[in-house]
Amino acid sequence: MELLRNAVRAYAWGSRTAIAELLGREVPAPHPEAELWMGAHPGDPSRVVGPDGGARSLLDLLAEDPDGQLGARCADRWAGRLPFLLKVLAADEPLSLQAHPSAEQAARGFAAEDAAGVPIDSPVRNYKDPSAKPELICALTEFHALAGFRAPERTVALLRALDAPDLAPYTALLEVQPDSGGLRALFTTLITLPQTALDVLLPQVLDACVVHVKEHGEFDMECRTVLELGEAYPGDAGVLAALLLNRLVLQPGEAIFLPAGNLHAYLHGTGVEILANSDNVLRCGLTPKHVDVPELMRVLDFSCGDMPVQRGEQTAPGVWTYRTECPEFELSRVEVPAGAEVVVDHGGPQILVCTRGRATLTAGGAPVVLERGRSVWLPATDPAVVITSDVSAQLFRATPGVE
Template sequence: MQLLQGALRTYAWGSRTAIAELCGRPVPSNHPEAELWLGAHPADPARLLIGDRSVSLLDAITADPAGQLGERARAGFGDRLPFLLKLLAAEEALSLQAHPSAEQAKEGFAREEAAGIPLDSPVRNYRDDSHKPELVVALTRFEVLAGFRDPHRTVELLRALDVPALDNYIGLLAGQADSSGLRALFTTWITLPPPALSALLPQILEGCVRYLSGPATERRYAREVQTVLGLGESYPGDAGVLASLLLNRVTLEPGEGLYLAAGNLHAYLHGLAVEVMANSDNVLRGGLTPKHVDVPELLRVLDFEPLTGPVRMPAALSGSPVLVYDTPAPEFSLSRIDLSDGGQSHPVSVDFELAGPRILLCTAGSVTLRSGDATLALERGDAAWIAAADPAVTAAARSATAQLFSAAVG
């Protein structure tokens, strides 16, 4: 059981306040802080703090896979940590993106390796051979575009914009209001020649402005339309703005989760969240970014089935303050532990899942962890690595209330 120092990633869409404030550092930060990686991904592994030195978690696992990972994790995933835990802070929209299935990732990685495309090449799609299911849990209100909306509702939205230039596209989807119609319309929009896109987008944005100026009782899609206007301003001339019209617009309140399996087109828009995923960095982008967009490859991996009810509420373990976010992903599980002091410490077991390694992240208050004779204090923003060989771990609040997230093998 050791303190774990995350690897900070600075991207332009990140926040200068959210992660720094959570971790108790001065705000604003010098650069936009987008993600704090807590895991053993080769691109940026976290570090174990041992006395006055630090050791890469990746190196520690490589040196002692049996002790760090345990037999169950090794049997399923070999000598690598199968999950990556993150803090994610979006001040601006992330790129519109999807992730491949396990089969697609293996094939794509092998294909690009055979083609000799360097791993750090900006046109590389597959940086490893793993799929990337992911679960995000909001710490603040968290705004998301996630999965294709029911096509009947999308037809209703497009008609409400009252843009004549949309009529043919509306007819395309209305005539086949299913995944095939969504595929046809998305493919048409994402491959529009620049002159056609430049002519269509301003008309749609003008329709959005008119829509928001209408009677409040007729603005059922106000949130979706406001999002399109915001993206149109930030990414002028980007086909991803058109694609956003086809996606579910979701708001997660603190504690609510969103699970995204392979192929679901999505974009995180704004907010602070805990995210856990398979230990992969494979991203196929569809717009809202200056980075590489490989449209044919994106179309190969996208799932055009409408995504319904994407928000996930955690389920409480009986007689315990532990809340579990259920997903089908075998690489990870995520649980939240809401602790209270009540005038005295009440230890809670964090070994409620199957044996194996885990990462604990304190997101509110402060806690004391105990494993055998060893104790470890976590303040808000601190994380701990629990090796498979460590004795059973309990957590107790050191403040009136505290919150702890636990990521483990699924």
């Protein structure tokens, strides 16, 4: 078990306070900080701190001893790669509206772009690697998101409530076919509108949202979101697409799992995110970056209904696990009351990060004190971890998924 030094990624949508405060640094930070990365992603691998204070890239450590660090089974399954990336994500502004491919879609798309000679670093390249990118986000603060297509009946009710003059024919598309097929038809129509048509429709929708909010209508939160997105991304078709999605508010400890094909956008808040170690993103809008509508349509899943919210299943004393079917990762929340002891074991590689309080970790060697915002790497050969705390502590644990 060794401490990690982790990279902080700066993106315009990030927070100047959340990650700086978590790491005990001066607040506000000089620029927005969006993500704290923990893992072995080639773009910003964590560094493992040895007993002498020297630090080595976790990526290099895995390359030198994949079986010892990952365990033979994990090393064989993932070709010597750590299959997950753990993050603390802090959003002060909305991220792009996006979806991620399945493993089959990613492999096919990666091979096709390679064959077409699209450079791997090209801004119009969709597939940076041949891997899927499922993800799960667990709220540390109140966390706002758009995720998954809302039940068609509810979307029809929202569009009717807005009653924008030029919106009626689009509402009718879903009224006559209130299912996933109707959602596909409506979404495709909205996202491919010519800019001239969009410039007429979008202001009408925004004006209708203003009226709905003033009248304290049933869809107040959805309308406020559309207004915020319309101000941040004027003339963007993604603002209309947002009308079709579930609007969620997660409380601390609540999580959503975003499988392949799920259209989503994080709006505001801080959370712990775990995802497959991939860079594949198909964007829909709310971004100046490349949007490939035909490829997006091949990836999107138009299943509809309420987005399931997880609160974690207690799997051991002090341990709550967020279940998915992903072989790449599993996320657990560890709650350690003051003066208590919690034991966690997995049999594979693990990363543990402290998000509240302070904890002492023992795994066969000298104890490691984990302050808030700090994390450790535990190779597969380490024994079970005993966690104690003199104050109430919270940690999150990332491991490969159970196959």
